[in-house]
Every structure is written in C-alpha cells, then in structure tokens.
Amino acid sequence: MTTVRMRDLRKRFGATTALDGLDLDIGVGVTGLLGPNGAGKTTLLRCLATALAPDHGRIEAYGLDPADSRQRTALRRRLGYLPQSPGLYPNFSAAALLDYVAVLKEIVDPAVRRAEVRRVLEEVGLSDRANVKVRKLSGGMRQRLGVAQALLGGPDLIVLDEPTVGLDPEQRMLFRALISRLGETRTVLLSTHQTEDVGALCERVVVIRGGRAVFAGAPRALAQLADGQVWRSAGRPGGGAVYWRTAEGDYRTLGEQPPDGVAVPPSIEDGYLKLLGPAPAGTTR
Numbered sequence: 001m002t003t004v005r006m007r008d009l010r011k012r013f014g015a016t017t018a019l020d021g022l023d024l025d026i027g028v029g030v031t032g033l034l035g036p037n038g039a040g041k042t043t044l045l046r047c048l049a050t051a052l053a054p055d056h057g058r059i060e061a062y063g064l065d066p067a068d069s070r071q072r073t074a075l076r077r078r079l080g081y082l083p084q085s086p087g088l089y090p091n092f093s094a095a096a097l098l099d100y101v102a103v104l105k106e107i108v109d110p111a112v113r114r115a116e117v118r119r120v121l122e123e124v125g126l127s128d129r130a131n132v133k134v135r136k137l138s139g140g141m142r143q144r145l146g147v148a149q150a151l152l153g154g155p156d157l158i159v160l161d162e163p164t165v166g167l168d169p170e171q172r173m174l175f176r177a178l179i180s181r182l183g184e185t186r187t188v189l190l191s192t193h194q195t196e197d198v199g200a201l202c203e204r205v206v207v208i209r210g211g212r213a214v215f216a217g218a219p220r221a222l223a224q225l226a227d228g229q230v231w232r233s234a235g236r237p238g239g240g241a242v243y244w245r246t247a248e249g250d251y252r253t254l255g256e257q258p259p260d261g262v263a264v265p266p267s268i269e270d271g272y273l274k275l276l277g278p279a280p281a282g283t284t285r
C-alpha cells in the first residue's frame with residue numbers, strides 16, 4: 001500500500017538545483033535512499049519531514065498534504081525524523097533530552113512520557129546511559145539517541161538521514177533488527193551510503209542522482225543491473241573496468257571480462273555503480 005506520494009518535487013538553493021522534478025511512491029516497509037554526495041537525499045528527506053517546503057510539486061503522506069498548515073501539523077504528529085545533524089543539547093542527559101523532545105511531541109502526561117522515554121532508550125540499547133550527559137556519549141551512542149528521539153510517540157512515518165553513521169558492527173546489527181521490526185507496520189525511509197544496509201534491511205531501494213529518482217525497486221533488481229558484468233580472475237584485468245585485488249589474491253572486476261575472468265553474482269554496489277555510469281577505466285578501489 002502506498003503511504004507517501006511525491007510528484008514533480010523541485011527545490012533550488014540559489015543557483016543549485018537540489019531536487020529536479022522528483023517523483024516517488026513509497027509504502028509500509030523499509031525503503032533505502034542511495035545516491036552520490038549532493039544528489040538531493042537530505043533535501044528530499046527534509047521536505048518529507050516538513051522541515052523544508054519544496055519550491056514546486058506535491059507531497060502526500062498518509063493522505064496529508066504538508067503544504068496545508070493544518071495537515072502539516074497532523075502529519076508532524078505521525079512523523080519521527082532523524083536529521084543529518086540532529087544537534088542534541090550537550091548538557092542534557094539522554095533521558096532529559098528525550099523527555100524534552102517528548103514534550104515537544106505533545107506527550108503531556110508525565111507518567112506516559114517517562115514510560116515512553118524508557119521504551120525508546122531500551123529500543124536503541126541505551127537504557128544504561130539514561131543519566132549520562134549527551135556530551136559524554138560516544139558518537140555512535142549519540143546517533144542511537146538521535147534514532148530514539150525519532151521513535152518517541154510511535155510514529156507511522158519514520159524518516160532517518162544516515163542513521164547508521166558511526167555505529168559499530170554490533171550496534172549496526174541491533175539497529176537493523178530494530179528498523180526491520182518497525183518496517184513491519186510503518187513506513188520507514190532512510191538514506192545511507194552503506195549498500196550492505198540496503199541489502200540487509202530494505203525491501204525497496206531508490207537511487208537519486210541530480211535531484212531525480214533514477215531507480216526504484218528491490219535491492220536484488222538493482223544488483224541485477226550489473227548481471228554478467230562482474231568477474232573474478234587470477235590475472236590483472238586490462239582497461240575499461242573497475243577492479244580491485246581481493247583478500248584471496250585474485251581480482252574482482254566490474255566491466256569488461258578479463259581474459260581469464262569467471263562471472264560472479266553482482267552485488268548491490270555493482271548495480272549501483274553500473275547505474276550511475278562508468279567509473280574511470282582501469283581504476284582500482
């Protein structure tokens with residue numbers, strides 16, 4: 001079921017075009033947003049999170065139009081948002097910060113608020129840091145606190161701008177479990193530069209380039225764009241390909257078949273690189 005529709009979204013900042021006629025439909029589940037630096041991901045998420053108004057186009061989320069002030073307020077009540085730089089108050093404790101955000105989210109009953117703060121701290125694995133000041137938390141913990149504040153009040157629409165930045169492998173796993181659980185009943189849209197996150201937890205992936213959605217589909221379909229173009233070979237490939245030396249000492253190539261190349265299944269990253277066009281020939285990564 002489609003819960004969010006965006007049509008012909010345009011946004012400029014002076015001479016820079018951040019969104020250039022973007023169309024997108026998303027539904028319940030986890031959708032991942034991939035794209036190069038400056039592609040427009042943050043701008044898109046800010047528009048959906050009602051933090052920024054597009055210059056042109058229409059957004060409808062859960063039947064609500066954020067261009068209308070009343071509907072915008074109604075949408076905010078159903079929204080959880082982790083901005084790219086959440087700017088958490090450094091001198092608040094984790095629990096006090098969440099309590100403060102819960103007040104802003106109109107959770108007025110103190111007992112309900114306390115229970116909700118406890119719940120989200122537990123969700124992100126920060127219960128034992130409830131009374132620690134934000135400035136004393138590690139970067140990954142702050143990131144988890146940012147996710148926790150987005151979950152206050154049990155929003156239907158969860159918008160997360162690069163939520164996995166700074167997480168260690170164990171936290172990344174816990175985070176995936178949390179997000180995939182949320183995606184069972186809610187609409188989750190997250191941006192990331194981690195193709196592994198997309199493969200592990202997103203039902204759909206959208207690739208943005210130059211302010212437009214250039215791909216929307218299953219992660220597997222993105223990977224398939226590089227079908228028959230990924231190779232392993234003992235010998236170093238020639239030009240016309242992106243390749244690197246693997247830990248096993250052979251070469252993995254995206255592009256032209258090396259003389260002794262054997263086809264291997266493409267990854268999401270391969271499909272993404274293929275979609276975004278040729279990397280410089282003969283480059284290694």
Ligand SMILES: Nc1ncnc2c1ncn2[C@@H]1O[C@H](COP(=O)(O)OP(=O)(O)OP(=O)(O)O)[C@@H](O)[C@H]1O
Pocket residue numbers: 013016017018035036037038039040041042043044
């Ligand atoms: N407030 C702003 N003022 C001026 N230019 C902006 C502003 N916000 C975004 N831009 C520009 O709009 C374009 C899209 O930026 P955006 O942050 O949406 O990209 P992104 O895909 O999130 O990039 P990244 O992966 O680097 O976070 C960029 O060229 C950026 O410099």
